[in-house]
């Protein structure tokens with residue numbers, strides 16, 4: 001698979017993540033999984049060499065997300081949120097802050113996450129800013145007030161990459177230290193799946209962020225500024241496809257015992273192969289009539305991950321419906337893709353499919 005990451009060590013990580021028991025409640029952070037990831041160099045993959053990282057390119061990173069998700073969606077999802085934070089730091093014009101934070105993020109001394117959905121896919125129907133930012137020149141910075149609705153691993157994080165909107169409509173992103181006065185992490189949410197990601201809302205009560213802690217902006221639509229996979233990016237599709245592949249692998253083990261089920265597994269496996277092909281075309285910037293857009297890939301990946309999990313559940317029958325069976329967990333976790341980082345067109349396409357209004 002890889003140009004930079006050690007293939008054997010990576011495959012061992014994926015296998016081990018698949019085999020070890022994984023927590024499934026909001027009270028338990030997957031420490032063992034995160035330690036394994038760090039030991040395998042996972043915290044270095046997406047960080048430039050100048051800061052101690054491995055500088056894995058975007059194409060290879062997609063393969064990593066896909067294969068890792070087949071071993072553990074939970075671990076991969078947490079990594080995507082942490083990597084999104086690192087990416088916003090790396091693409092910042094504030095080089096002094098990048099030079100201070102990235103080496104410590106790379107070594108695992110610091111852990112970061114993102115709380116940016118209120119600037120992309122969450123609370124978009126709300127008129128007033130969810131997080132209001134006010135400049136206070138006398139304090140050489142900005143005060144932030146409001147509620148960040150979603151931040152994965154917030155209780156574990158040292159740095160939260162988040163932001164808000166100023167009165168003139170411009171927006172900024174900052175690297176907010178979690179121990180700053182006024183930052184309150186709510187209790188991790190109990191979710192349909194992935195509760196152990198310890199996803200929380202974070203309250204900002206008159207939090208002072210200095211000019212030196214600003215990463216991007218103030219600027220119009222700060223999430224469009226700089227690079228770094230936005231909502232529905234190929235990275236999110238890679239995680240969905242990999243999760244489906246992990247499910248299909250377990251479905252295949254059932255088929256080994258009951259070959260009459262093969263006719264239901266085979267088309268899903270072919271679909272996964274086609275989607276991987278499309279993902280690679282998108283990642284390498286290939287264009288042409290047969291190449292799907294990032295949105296279409298995400299929409300199809302969502303559809304496939306849902307159908308794969310439900311097909312496996314149907315095959316496992318009532319036994320698979322028991323709490324704790326991997327098939328019931330796969331169904332619950334597959335639902336995550338309907339709500340995570342879905343731009344409006346993807347959401348609508350999935351709704352159309354669920355309502356059987358297929359164009």
Ligand SMILES: Cc1cc2nc3c(=O)[nH]c(=O)nc-3n(C[C@H](O)[C@H](O)[C@H](O)COP(=O)(O)OP(=O)(O)OC[C@H]3O[C@@H](n4cnc5c(N)ncnc54)[C@H](O)[C@@H]3O)c2cc1C
Pocket residue numbers: 081113114115116117118121122123124125149150151152153191194197199339340341342
């Ligand atoms: C497990 C999990 C982890 C996540 N982790 C992160 C993270 O680490 N960082 C991050 O930035 N984001 C994260 N997200 C956020 C995610 O990417 C989406 O932004 C989020 O799921 C969108 O859902 P929402 O309920 O906030 O959407 P909203 O659009 O805010 O919807 C909330 C409710 O508002 C109502 N509503 C919606 N639209 C309208 C309308 N037009 N008119 C009237 N009412 C309306 C509906 O009743 C809806 O249920 C996470 C999400 C999940 C589920």
